[in-house]
Amino acid sequence: MTAKLTTEHRAELLSAATRDELVALAERLLAQGALGEPAVLVPPEVGMVMLQVREPIAEERFYLGEVLVTRCGAEVAGVAGWSMRGDDDRIAALAAALLDAVCAAGLPESAEVEELCAAVERRRRREIDEEWARIAPTLVTFEELP
Amino acid sequence: MGFSNARGGTEAILAAERLVRSSGEEAGSDRIGLAQLIERMGLAVDRVMGEGGLWSPELAARALRRAEGDVMEAAQLLRAHRSSIPRLAYSEVASTDELRVIRRISSAFRNPPGRQLLGRTTDYVGRLLDLMPEDADAAEDAPHDHAHEHGHGHGHGHGHVHDEPVTTGDQDLRHPPRLIGLLREMDMVVERRPGADAEDPEPFDITRVPARPGAPRSAVLAALARAETGALVNLWYAYTFSTVKHGHEIPGEVRHGWLPVKVAHPVTGRPVTVTEIRVTEVETIDDLDRPEEDRSRLDLGYGLCFGHNERKAIAMAGLDLLVHRDGGRTELEQRVLITLDGIEACGFLEHLKLPHYVDFRSLLDRKRAVRGSSADGGAR
Numbered sequence: 001m002t003a004k005l006t007t008e009h010r011a012e013l014l015s016a017a018t019r020d021e022l023v024a025l026a027e028r029l030l031a032q033g034a035l036g037e038p039a040v041l042v043p044p045e046v047g048m049v050m051l052q053v054r055e056p057i058a059e060e061r062f063y064l065g066e067v068l069v070t071r072c073g074a075e076v077a078g079v080a081g082w083s084m085r086g087d088d089d090r091i092a093a094l095a096a097a098l099l100d101a102v103c104a105a106g107l108p109e110s111a112e113v114e115e116l117c118a119a120v121e122r123r124r125r126r127e128i129d130e131e132w133a134r135i136a137p138t139l140v141t142f143e144e145l146p
Numbered sequence: 147m148g149f150s151n152a153r154g155g156t157e158a159i160l161a162a163e164r165l166v167r168s169s170g171e172e173a174g175s176d177r178i179g180l181a182q183l184i185e186r187m188g189l190a191v192d193r194v195m196g197e198g199g200l201w202s203p204e205l206a207a208r209a210l211r212r213a214e215g216d217v218m219e220a221a222q223l224l225r226a227h228r229s230s231i232p233r234l235a236y237s238e239v240a241s242t243d244e245l246r247v248i249r250r251i252s253s254a255f256r257n258p259p260g261r262q263l264l265g266r267t268t269d270y271v272g273r274l275l276d277l278m279p280e281d282a283d284a285a286e287d288a289p290h291d292h293a294h295e296h297g298h299g300h301g302h303g304h305g306h307v308h309d310e311p312v313t314t315g316d317q318d319l320r321h322p323p324r325l326i327g328l329l330r331e332m333d334m335v336v337e338r339r340p341g342a343d344a345e346d347p348e349p350f351d352i353t354r355v356p357a358r359p360g361a362p363r364s365a366v367l368a369a370l371a372r373a374e375t376g377a378l379v380n381l382w383y384a385y386t387f388s389t390v391k392h393g394h395e396i397p398g399e400v401r402h403g404w405l406p407v408k409v410a411h412p413v414t415g416r417p418v419t420v421t422e423i424r425v426t427e428v429e430t431i432d433d434l435d436r437p438e439e440d441r442s443r444l445d446l447g448y449g450l451c452f453g454h455n456e457r458k459a460i461a462m463a464g465l466d467l468l469v470h471r472d473g474g475r476t477e478l479e480q481r482v483l484i485t486l487d488g489i490e491a492c493g494f495l496e497h498l499k500l501p502h503y504v505d506f507r508s509l510l511d512r513k514r515a516v517r518g519s520s521a522d523g524g525a526r
Contacts, residue, residue, distance in 0.1 A: 011418045047234035054239050055448045058338040061349045062364035068202035086421025138264035142256050
């Protein structure tokens with residue numbers, strides 16, 4: 001990953017990272033003292049996002065249902081970081097918010113966070129490619145009987 | 147009307163619960179892990195999420211295990227848990243054009259734009275009860291010890307990277323164009339899209355306000371999306387074979403795939419994908435043959451539900467169109483809005499098992515009173 005990540009792209013990749021990846025890096029940076037004295041701005045909270053969809057026929061919006069998420073806000077070096085991820089995992093959400101704040105604050109350790117994001121993106125792309133490799137043989141062209 | 151209060155029986159009630167909770171251990175079988183349920187009983191987990199109205203494979207698997215495989219009870223457990231969780235946000239408006247398909251078929255066109263992708267299905271092969279000896283069956287399963295090896299498409303999303311298109315010519319096979327676009331190009335469908343200046347009303351939230359006839363279509367779609375699958379199929383089937391309906395609709399699109407869930411970033415306000423969920427989406431096409439309809443064109447109904455549940459999405463799309471065409475002439479909209487929620491229906495049914503001693507005594511008393519008045523010569 002050469003170009004600097006946008007705020008949104010970074011948040012997406014941190015939400016796609018595994019709990020182990022996030023916690024390992026956040027704990028290491030904390031142990032090194034790289035995060036100074038971080039603060040929790042919004043405690044990790046499990047809640048729901050109501051998913052609204054626009055259907056394609058009359059282009060009307062409706063609520064499909066709710067999605068379980070965990071969100072968190074943290075501060076590092078006086079700068080806020082944010083995370084939201086699917087399902088119930090407060091620790092992963094806290095770690096992601098801390099790492100997001102590291103990047104937002106422009107600390108030297110940002111490079112490590114961005115490297116993690118790059119690894120997540122590579123893995124996800126590989127998984128999507130593998131998914132396609134499994135289902136592509138089911139592409140079909142049916143013949144019509146005369 | 148209703149059940150009467152009763153006291154006592156606490157010890158028996160607790161003993162009865164212990165029988166349920168201990169039955170697995172006494173049977174001597176292993177406890178079922180959540181991953182097993184999500185990966186090997188994924189369709190049941192999907193139904194629980196769809197009917198419970200909450201996407202969380204892990205919670206749905208927990209509910210299914212707690213309910214001993216009773217999907218309806220599991221959906222009730224999930225819905226009850228949902229009521230204890232705060233709503234943190236509303237998503238950005240999702241367009242299912244972003245759906246990354248893992249299955250896409252059309253019953254209307256043999257070669258639709260973007261091709262057909264069968265995905266994981268046994269639709270086209272014989273389906274028989276597996277009577278293999280357990281050892282042989284387990285051995286057959288052994289090489290594939292993880293759902294992702296099968297391409298099941300259950301469990302957690304594959305993430306939020308920006309998909310590289312998989313193309314044939316100019317078609318992205320992971321995000322195929324919709325058939326409705328082709329039908330519009332052919333001028334074969336009635337136009338139901340609003341004009342550029344039209345309002346974009348907020349969707350009706352059936353989780354906050356009970357929907358009643360006359361509610362907007364967003365309420366109908368939301369009620370259908372979390373309806374009980376069996377009830378939905380039954381209602382669709384009954385109306386499809388009613389005397390006012392001639393023929394049946396044809397699903398133009400049946401899709402199963404991953405849909406990104408986006409929220410506004412709290413700092414920038416721009417959309418961020420925070421997770422992905424699987425959904426089944428259907429666009430179904432029907433003939434317009436009533437005097438007041440444009441008989442030179444077709445119309446479409448829409449179905450969308452959590453997880454992989456094609457039966458539900460096809461029935462939902464059919465009912466969406468039936469309600470639209472019905473226009474409030476019959477009780478169909480009322481039945482869709484009020485009778486399809488499995489949790490409400492089962493809740494009412496289950497309550498019948500609670501003590502109704504006073505109700506029943508008064509029923510007997512009324513019968514005796516009728517007989518008494520008959521004996522007095524007062525009965526007609």
